[in-house]
Amino acid sequence: xxxxxxxxxxxxxxxxxxxxxxxxxxxxxxxxxxxxxxxxxxxxxxxxxxxxxxxxxxxxxxxxxxxxxxxxxxxxxxxxxxxxxxxxxxxxxxxxxxxxxxxxxxxx
Amino acid sequence: xxxxxxxxxxxxxxxxxxxxxxxxxxxxxxxxxxxxxxxxxxxxxxxxxxxxxxxxxxxxxxxxxxxxxxxxxxxxxxxxxxxxxxxxxxxxxxxxxxxxxxxxxxxxxxxxxxxxxxxxxxxxxxxxxxxxxxxxxxxxxxxxxxxxxxxxxxxxxxxxxxxxxxxxxxxxxxxxxxxxxxxxxxxxxxxxxxxxxxxxxxxxxxxxxxxxxxxxxxxxxxxxxxxxxxxxxxxxxxxxxxxxxxxxxxxxxxxxxxxxxxxxxxxxxxxxxxxxxxxxxxxxxxxxxxxxxxxxxxxxxxxxxxxxxxxxxxxxxxxxxxxxxxxxxxxxxxxxxxxxxxxxxxxxxxxxxxxxxxxxxxxxxxxxxxxxxxxxxxxxxxxxxxxxxxxxxxxxxxxxxxxxxxxxxxxxxxxxxxxxxxxxxxxxxxxxxxxxxxxxxxxxxxxxxxxxxxxxxxxxxxxxxxxxxxxxxxxxxxxxxxxxxxxxx
Numbered sequence: 293x294x295x296x297x298x299x300x301x302x303x304x305x306x307x308x309x310x311x312x313x314x315x316x317x318x319x320x321x322x323x324x325x326x327x328x329x330x331x332x333x334x335x336x337x338x339x340x341x342x343x344x345x346x347x348x349x350x351x352x353x354x355x356x357x358x359x360x361x362x363x364x365x366x367x368x369x370x371x372x373x374x375x376x377x378x379x380x381x382x383x384x385x386x387x388x389x390x391x392x393x394x395x396x397x398x399x400x
Numbered sequence: 401x402x403x404x405x406x407x408x409x410x411x412x413x414x415x416x417x418x419x420x421x422x423x424x425x426x427x428x429x430x431x432x433x434x435x436x437x438x439x440x441x442x443x444x445x446x447x448x449x450x451x452x453x454x455x456x457x458x459x460x461x462x463x464x465x466x467x468x469x470x471x472x473x474x475x476x477x478x479x480x481x482x483x484x485x486x487x488x489x490x491x492x493x494x495x496x497x498x499x500x501x502x503x504x505x506x507x508x509x510x511x512x513x514x515x516x517x518x519x520x521x522x523x524x525x526x527x528x529x530x531x532x533x534x535x536x537x538x539x540x541x542x543x544x545x546x547x548x549x550x551x552x553x554x555x556x557x558x559x560x561x562x563x564x565x566x567x568x569x570x571x572x573x574x575x576x577x578x579x580x581x582x583x584x585x586x587x588x589x590x591x592x593x594x595x596x597x598x599x600x601x602x603x604x605x606x607x608x609x610x611x612x613x614x615x616x617x618x619x620x621x622x623x624x625x626x627x628x629x630x631x632x633x634x635x636x637x638x639x640x641x642x643x644x645x646x647x648x649x650x651x652x653x654x655x656x657x658x659x660x661x662x663x664x665x666x667x668x669x670x671x672x673x674x675x676x677x678x679x680x681x682x683x684x685x686x687x688x689x690x691x692x693x694x695x696x697x698x699x700x701x702x703x704x705x706x707x708x709x710x711x712x713x714x715x716x717x718x719x720x721x722x723x724x725x726x727x728x729x730x731x732x733x734x735x736x737x738x739x740x741x742x743x744x745x746x747x748x749x750x751x752x753x754x755x756x757x758x759x760x761x762x763x764x765x766x767x768x769x770x771x772x773x774x775x776x777x778x779x780x781x782x783x784x785x786x787x788x789x790x791x792x793x794x795x796x797x798x799x800x801x802x803x804x805x806x807x808x809x810x811x812x813x814x815x816x817x818x819x820x821x822x823x824x825x826x827x828x829x830x831x832x833x834x835x836x837x838x839x840x841x842x843x844x845x846x847x848x849x850x851x852x853x854x855x856x857x858x859x860x861x862x863x864x865x866x867x868x869x870x871x872x873x874x875x876x877x878x879x880x881x882x883x884x885x886x887x888x889x
Contacts (some may be wrong), residue, residue, distance in 0.1 A: 293510075293554060296876040301832075302775055305490070305761045305765050305768075307766055308764045308765075308768060309748075309760050309764045310723075310726070310745050311748045311752070311760065312742075312746045312748070313755055314746035314749075316432075317685075321757075321758065321761065324820075325756060325758070325762060325765070325817075326818065328711065328820055328823075329758070329762075329765075331707075331708060331711075332708040332711060332712055332779070334708055334777050335437035335705055335708050335709065335712075335782050336778075338705065338781075338782055338785065340778060340782060340785070343784050344781065344784065345781045345783070346442075346780050346783045346784045346787065347608075347780070348596065349835075349836030350594065350639070352595075355637040356635075356638075357634055365501055365502065369501035370501065372499065372501060373498055373501075373730035374729060374730065375727060375730070376733070378662065379556060382728055382729055384739060384740060385739050386739060386740075387740050393824075
């Protein structure tokens, strides 16, 4: 934990995060993420083998409602902020067989 | 009736017909016009909408119908709370043109209670920050000294209330984002118990930590707003079962603090504490002793791990919550793009600011295969140790008291070069979010430069009543909260 974050790791994290970073930004992010990860390394000082993780702030049971139909968001409202529409569809580039140059790093 | 009247006074006067909601609204809008060019608290002022709402409130009252306990009160909302009548941008380029198709639950409740929403306030982008310098639009300035930060991430809401542009505001608090700006701006800010206020319509940052909270010039007003917005909502399944409490009524219980056991965590009084902050808190504790409370030292041994634990859990959760900003259904879309991967990556790359990207990447890393155990899971276990510190402390104590922030407002630009430095501004506030307990920051003095100092009180889960009562009693014995920033010329 807290190992140096190098450029390769930042590029990999950027792909996982689906965020395009410019090549020139990589060193700064590497340095900043490295510093933060070094800082959080202090959690290793604590023995937590017998401590269970907190998943929810307080104990609760699953909230359910009765199975009666309720109106949802009207279609026009749902489409109102669409960047690109085609009829009642959100228009996007091809999903299958799309060009490879996607997430990752540009040379800008 | 002046622009410095409390929300309660305004509501009473409007409900009784002595003043018009329309006049109150026009006065607030005029004050925003006069002051906000130098403070930048607002991203959007809903002028026509607010005036229309104010007229409706007046008509309602003239027709003899119930006015609501916030009748005619101008209220500002942090711009990560969804409104259908005004943009919701989260101070991000990704949402610069976004208009929500629905209102947040808190908005519905405010309007049902007669409140008049006057605009959306500036914030650190997606609520990520401690100074509001991460706003993609422009930073907010502290009304007390314009070259200083108001704190963050709810800096706009805190500044709006401090400058008396509106008597009430809502912010959101994930690691301190209501309490820290309240402290730096000299106003009252409450983070309710997790699960007390519906998050439906709050743009999610960290789902197990986020809470919407009121910001006001005094505790009774904060309690009033909390009473309106709190309570079970079927649309937020993370809410608690506790019924809405009459927070305002509980303020009147008891004339002093006899029997109140206040603990002071020694870990919050270390080297990083500014001397003027230390002495203000010590004097505040003397006030509580004078009111009959007992004050004793207590230890929260895992305090030093709070920031680390927070910045792993919050970033992990935000990496998931912000995945929706992909340019597909709403928000900024990059073009031209040749495929979906490029659409996602460039839309997010162009739309999201540096701090947001930093946190998403940190969180993604903390959750990734091979690292999940060492980072996110580890932090979640430490979170339990932190919570247990509070459980133990509250065995023999009713409240904990400490500085909200180790310093007063710092100059704009001082901490923007080092993200970690900025994260450490949250050293006193993240614990309450991690433990899910309620906390309030109240004004308790000023430093030698005239900058506000805030005292933080923390209570057991669901014990907002003890918190607010103690805060209110402190106000009755002091006048810090009544001070107003000098006019910004």
